Amino acid sequence: MTTQQLTEQIKKKQSFLCIGLDVDLNKIPQHLLQEEDPIFAFNKAIIDATHHLCVSYKPNTAFYEAYGIKGWQALEKTIQYLNEKHPDIFTIADAKRGDIGNTSSMYAKAFFEDLAFDSVTVAPYMGKDSVEPFLAFKNKHTILLALTSNQGAFDFQTQLVDGQELYKQVLETSKTWENSENLMYVVGATKAEYLADIRKIVPKSFLLVPGVGAQGGNLQEVCKYGMTKNVGLLINSSRGIIYASNQEDFAQAAALKAEEMQKEMAIILNHAL
Numbered sequence: 107m108t109t110q111q112l113t114e115q116i117k118k119k120q121s122f123l124c125i126g127l128d129v130d131l132n133k134i135p136q137h138l139l140q141e142e143d144p145i146f147a148f149n150k151a152i153i154d155a156t157h158h159l160c161v162s163y164k165p166n167t168a169f170y171e172a173y174g175i176k177g178w179q180a181l182e183k184t185i186q187y188l189n190e191k192h193p194d195i196f197t198i199a200d201a202k203r204g205d206i207g208n209t210s211s212m213y214a215k216a217f218f219e220d221l222a223f224d225s226v227t228v229a230p231y232m233g234k235d236s237v238e239p240f241l242a243f244k245n246k247h248t249i250l251l252a253l254t255s256n257q258g259a260f261d262f263q264t265q266l267v268d269g270q271e272l273y274k275q276v277l278e279t280s281k282t283w284e285n286s287e288n289l290m291y292v293v294g295a296t297k298a299e300y301l302a303d304i305r306k307i308v309p310k311s312f313l314l315v316p317g318v319g320a321q322g323g324n325l326q327e328v329c330k331y332g333m334t335k336n337v338g339l340l341i342n343s344s345r346g347i348i349y350a351s352n353q354e355d356f357a358q359a360a361a362l363k364a365e366e367m368q369k370e371m372a373i374i375l376n377h378a379l
C-alpha cells in the first residue's frame with residue numbers, strides 16, 4: 107500500500123486509528139479458550155467488529171512468539187484474514203527488528219514476502235546497513251523507532267550527542283538512506299510536546315504514535331503538534347480497545363471504544379483539513 111492510498115483511506119473512514127492486536131491469553135474472554143485457535147478467534151471477532159472504524163491493525167509479534175508455533179500460526183492466519191477480507195487496511199508487524207545487513211534482509215523477507223505485511227517496526231541502533239534491506243521493498247514501509255513512549259526513552263534517545271538529541275540524529279541521518287521515502291517513524295503519544303521539533307525534521311512522514319489509552323498519551327495534543335496536510339498520523343491503541351470487556355460482549359465493547367476514538371478523530375480532521 108502507498109502512503110497516498112493510506113491517506114485516502116483515512117479521509118474516507120474519517121479515522122487514523124490503528125488497533126493493536128496484542129493478544130494475551132490471560133486477558134481474553136475465557137470462553138474463547140475452548141476454541142481450536144483462541145488467539146485467531148479473538149482477533150477475527152475484534153476485526154469483524156472494528157474494521158470500519160480504523161485504518162490499520164498492528165499485531166505486536168511478541169504476543170504471538172510467546173505461544174510458540176501456535177502463536178506464529180495465529181499471526182499468519184490473522185494477516186491472511188486481513189489481506190483477504192480487508193486489503194485496504196494498512197498492516198503493521200510490530201517486531202522491532204534490525205541486524206547486520208544479510209540478517210535484516212531475512213527479517214524483511216519474513217514480514218514483507220512470507221507474511222505480506224505492509225510495514226514492520228525497526229530499531230535504528232545498528233545504522234544504515236541494518237535498515238536499508240527493509241527499505242529496498244517497494245510499497246512497503248519501515249517504521250523506525252525515533253522517540254519511544256516509555257520512560258527508558260530518556261536513557262539514550264534524548265541524550266545529547268555533539269550537541270543534538272540522539273533521536274533527532276536518527277531522524278536526520280535516516281533521511282539520507284537509500285529509499286528513505288519508505289520510512290515512517292514511531293513517536294510515543296506520551297511525548298507529544300516533542301512533536302513540533304520532530305515535524306521540523308520530518309515534515310511529511312507518517313508517524314506511528316502508540317501510547318494513548320493505557321499509557322496515558324493525549325490524542326488532541328498529538329494532533330496539535332503532529333498532524334500534517336495529509337494527516338501523517340496513525341494513532342495506536344491496543345489494551346484500551348481490545349480489552350474493553352473480557353465477557354461475551356468483548357467485540358462490541360471494543361467497537362464502542364474504537365468508535366469513541368474514531369468520532370474524536372473525525373472532529374479533529376474536520377477542523378484541521
Ligand SMILES: O=C(O)c1cc(=O)[nH]c(=O)n1[C@@H]1O[C@H](COP(=O)(O)O)[C@@H](O)[C@H]1O
Nearest residue numbers: 166227254255292294316320321343344345
Ligand atoms: O512500536 C510500537 O508500536 C511501540 C513503540 C513505543 O514507543 N511504545 C509502544 O507502546 N509501542 C507498542 O504499542 C503498543 C501499545 O499498547 P497499549 O499501551 O496497550 O496501547 C504495544 O504493542 C507496544 O509494544
